[in-house]
Amino acid sequence: MSRAGIRAVALGAVAVVGLVAGCGQSAGQDGAAGREKSAGHGAAQQVDRAVAGDHxxxxxKSDIPWSGSPSPFNAQVKLADGRRVAMHYLSKKGLFVQDYSPRAKGWSKPAVVYKTTTDACQGITLKAKDGTVAAFGDFGVYCADGEPPTESVAAVATGRLTTWDKHLTKNFDGWEKIAVAAGGKKVTFSGGGETLRWTKAAGFPG
Structure with missing residues (x-):
């Protein structure tokens, strides 16, 4: 289902579950206006796994109710070597990640990629190529009113997948696509006429 479709279905499910899963886009809103991007060293932070190697x-799974199946609040991707990465939202807590070891046949302890008390907004997108895993998720203060996300987080991990680089963009409609270059050395996030690039050598800008 497209991200726009997720927004529409989620808004229609408010009366059933009492929670809104998707976000609409404000009519006539200029996507560039009011956009506030994080800068400096805080723009690219790392998330370290508390128990590296324990699977x-x-x-x-997400604890946010969803009337359909599958829930957009859970996402999973498989790497070429058999490992997997799964992400989920937890209500009022943020975005969490686990990785699966085919050797241990189990998952790592859930780790926080992005901590926030803001409501989850739209689904999670995950993409993997040549050992690099990239993801984005969104959160919005007024999702129930059809407003776009207020917090959009992009994240990338490589190697053992125990450390995640992240970048936060505020007051933005959210990323729509992820492109991972051959070799996994560069990742491009795009959406709303904007792009964000991560490189294995330098991480995110800022």
Missing amino acids: SYPLQ
Whole structure:
């Protein structure tokens, strides 16, 4: 289902579950206006796994109700070597990640990629290529009113997948696509006429 479709279905499900899963886009809003991008060293932060190498945990799922199936609040991608990465939203807590070890046949302990008390907004997108995994997720203060995200986080991990670089963009409609270059050395996030690039050598800008 497209991201626009997720927004429409989620708004229609408010009366059933009492929560809004998607976000609409304000009519006539200039996507560039009011955009505030994080800068400096805080723009690219790292998330370290608390228990690196321990894969004895079950796969966790989002606790946010969703009337359809599958829920857009859970996402999973498989790497060429058999490993997998799964992400999920937790209500009022943020975006979490786990990675699966085919050797241990289990998942790592859930780790926080982005911590926030803001409501989850839209689904999670994950993409993997040549050992690099990239993802984005969105959060919005007024999703129930059809407003776009207020917090859009992009994240990238490589190697053992125990450390995630992240970049936060505020007051933005959200990223729409991820392109991972051959060799996994560069990732491009795009959406709303904007682009964000991550490189293995330098990470995110800022």
